[in-house]
Amino acid sequence: MPDDDASGESREAFARDLRRACSESGFFYLKPPKSLFGEEENEAIFEAAKSFFALSMEEKMKMDYANSPQFRGYVSLGLENTRGKIDAREQVEFGVHSAPKRRKDMTHFYERLIGENQYPSNEFEETMEKFIDRMDAISRQLTRYLALSLELEETYFDYMFAEQPNMQMKICKYPIAIDGGESSFGVGPHTDTSFVSILLQDDVGGLQVEIEKDAWIDATPIEGYFVVNIGEMLQIMTGGYYKATPHRVLSPTSKSIDENKARLSIPYFWNPRLDFVAKVDGEITKKGFSTAIEERSETSNENRIINAYGENAFKSLARSHPKVFAKHHPDLLMRSDGTIEKKKS
Ligand SMILES: O=C(O)CCC(=O)C(=O)O
Numbered sequence: 001m002p003d004d005d006a007s008g009e010s011r012e013a014f015a016r017d018l019r020r021a022c023s024e025s026g027f028f029y030l031k032p033p034k035s036l037f038g039e040e041e042n043e044a045i046f047e048a049a050k051s052f053f054a055l056s057m058e059e060k061m062k063m064d065y066a067n068s069p070q071f072r073g074y075v076s077l078g079l080e081n082t083r084g085k086i087d088a089r090e091q092v093e094f095g096v097h098s099a100p101k102r103r104k105d106m107t108h109f110y111e112r113l114i115g116e117n118q119y120p121s122n123e124f125e126e127t128m129e130k131f132i133d134r135m136d137a138i139s140r141q142l143t144r145y146l147a148l149s150l151e152l153e154e155t156y157f158d159y160m161f162a163e164q165p166n167m168q169m170k171i172c173k174y175p176i177a178i179d180g181g182e183s184s185f186g187v188g189p190h191t192d193t194s195f196v197s198i199l200l201q202d203d204v205g206g207l208q209v210e211i212e213k214d215a216w217i218d219a220t221p222i223e224g225y226f227v228v229n230i231g232e233m234l235q236i237m238t239g240g241y242y243k244a245t246p247h248r249v250l251s252p253t254s255k256s257i258d259e260n261k262a263r264l265s266i267p268y269f270w271n272p273r274l275d276f277v278a279k280v281d282g283e284i285t286k287k288g289f290s291t292a293i294e295e296r297s298e299t300s301n302e303n304r305i306i307n308a309y310g311e312n313a314f315k316s317l318a319r320s321h322p323k324v325f326a327k328h329h330p331d332l333l334m335r336s337d338g339t340i341e342k343k344k345s
């Protein structure tokens, strides 16, 4: 990704490359400018990730996910699912760190996602907040290039994020599978609810992309590069021209890596404001970019994408963590298509 002071020519070339990648596969490798993210930042975040997972179970459980109505904190192995199947990973989830609202002051249930992160130490918190700042800057710059790639004003998408992007991020560890192979998912096939997702991965591999229906290819790790994929929000806005492509993670096997290793990954989800509602954007489709969503392999008929971002995000979290949903939100009911309503009392 060109720096701010890059020539007009290299900015345009990058925007063209982006359009091709986003419309063809919905996945690409991204190298941010060194001023935003270099080796030092990369090392710091992986060191933090490793030191977190090395903590004792007792320490990790002090930030138990089950204690968080906002779906944040530590998820131990085997507690999460994708489409009803257990995911073989442990992870910590973070979001925008701010005071929760009182329920009686809320107008929408998705405001329950506003709240505090759980951190094991001040030092860890500092590292994460620094990383989040860098990722915020990378995301905002990428968002401008995404606008340029669609021949829009570069600030075209800025209003979606403004002061309150509902970013989410995780650090994930995928252990070696007992049985391994195709049957063992670190995380099952899914699309992301984001605008775009920007992922750092170590050198173990395992991430796969559904390039065509039932055809999966490896997103092989390349040092110094992020893997970026389009999320459901941008897919909706472009009428499916930019694709939220299904992806999954196969568990490492003892054949692929040495016994003491595991895959580490750090996905950052660049999301709009909670109250953002996505719709097909006429400015985009009138340029003839649109592809009817039905024309391409449908992501999944089990996953109904909800245009209201906050509801879509809540659905995805609640569905992956039904026990946490039941514990903290017993007054809400999730219908089988993922839409949520208040229970009648
Ligand atoms: O860990 C990875 O490589 C991918 C994770 C992912 O797709 C997700 O958490 O949405």
Ligand SMILES: [Fe+2]
Pocket (backbone or CB within 6 Å): 190, 191, 192, 197, 247
């Ligand atoms: Fe994902």
